[in-house]
Amino acid sequence: MKSEDDLQLNEEKLVSENTERIIENELIPVIAASETSGIGILTTELKPPPIGLCPKNIWERNVKIKRLNEVSSAIARYYQAGLKINPEWIEEYNELVEIVSKY
Numbered sequence: 211m212k213s214e215d216d217l218q219l220n221e222e223k224l225v226s227e228n229t230e231r232i233i234e235n236e237l238i239p240v241i242a243a244s245e246t247s248g249i250g251i252l253t254t255e256l257k258p259p260p261i262g263l264c265p266k267n268i269w270e271r272n273v274k275i276k277r278l279n280e281v282s283s284a285i286a287r288y289y290q291a292g293l294k295i296n297p298e299w300i301e302e303y304n305e306l307v308e309i310v311s312k313y
Contacts, residue, residue, distance in 0.1 A: 271313045278306040 281303045
């Protein structure tokens with residue numbers, strides 16, 4: 211009597227040339243025969259679609275958050291060094307905080 215592992219290995223040994231193929235977005239079923247039993251098994255092989263594009267609103271949010279982190283890090287570095295902080299950085303920081311808080 212065959213174990214479950216043996217049965218699984220037999221399923222994995224199906225001849226790949228005889229499995230279902232996707233041709234021009236159409237499924238064409240083909241019966242694949244098991245090497246040991248000779249019984250035909252109908253298999254399905256689905257190809258996932260390619261990775262698309264990140265939604266624009268999510269991309270914009272991520273860009274704004276990254277810029278906010280960069281500006282706040284620069285402000286912190288200048289503060290810790292005892293240097294004068296550029297007023298444009300403070301303005302940009304405040305603008306970005308408002309924008310990011312809306313998301």
